[in-house]
């Protein structure tokens with residue numbers, strides 16, 4: 090049986106739906122029996138979904154895109 | 166180590182998209198476009214056409230659309246000191262070929278490949294090592310969590326009183342915390358995470374773009390998610406970052 094620590098390492102792979110099938114079943118079995126790991130995986134899933142919705146990368150510094158366009162035009 | 170060429174699994178099909186509880190009120194339309202939709206493609210095609218016809222404002226908008234993710238990839242590969250120049254050079258290469266861009270792939274996919282190549286070449290030229298944090302190293306990212314010697318939880322994952330994604334979506338302070346942490350992630354980790362969870366790229370594409378093994382790409386994404394999860398943990402406990 091997988092240990093909780095191993096499960097915590099494999100949780101992303103599990104959420105991404107990758108990894109070998111046999112491992113997936115081992116993870117499912119562990120989750121069926123382990124309340125803590127169920128909570129951990131639920132939190133990780135929520136984190137992934139929340140981050141995908143609220144993350145914003147810093148925009149280009151002001152004037153940076155205009156500077157690039159200037160360079161491109163000068164090379165035409 | 167499994168490198169991209171030997172990638173054995175099919176790229177995951179983003180299974181959570183269909184069942185995401187974050188889909189918003191109308192369950193049939195995505196609240197946020199997760200991939201290039203037809204609409205943005207049309208808009209983008211118009212911008213490309215205008216840019217090529219000499220419209221500088223259109224060109225600026227086109228660059229602005231893709232700047233942040235290109236910079237993230239460039240930084241992940243070549244480091245922050247070279248990244249701005251790398252993006253600039255990538256646009257010079259893209260500019261030459263833009264008229265021949267036929268829209269078979271999305272523009273972003275094409276630009277990501279260009280900036281990745283530019284960054285790899287630049288890193289090589291400067292004989293700079295690929296970002297060291299791309300290597301998995303000794304740690305497994307679980308340092309913040311406590312396990313007993315037998316592998317069981319020593320401290321169970323903390324209860325979240327704000328448990329539903331909807332409730333968390335309303336916490337604007339938390340969003341700031343997430344973005345603060347995202348900005349501070351090690352560059353390769355940030356790049357892998359952004360490509361995977363924000364841009365919905367497959368691991369196969371990610372490891373090709375970042376020139377790392379598929380195993381490394383997965384570790385980097387996992388670590389980034391764990392860091393962000395700890396931000397939410399802290400926020401649940403303290404109401405602060």
Ligand SMILES: [Zn+2]
Nearest residue numbers: 092093123126
């Ligand atoms: Zn467990």
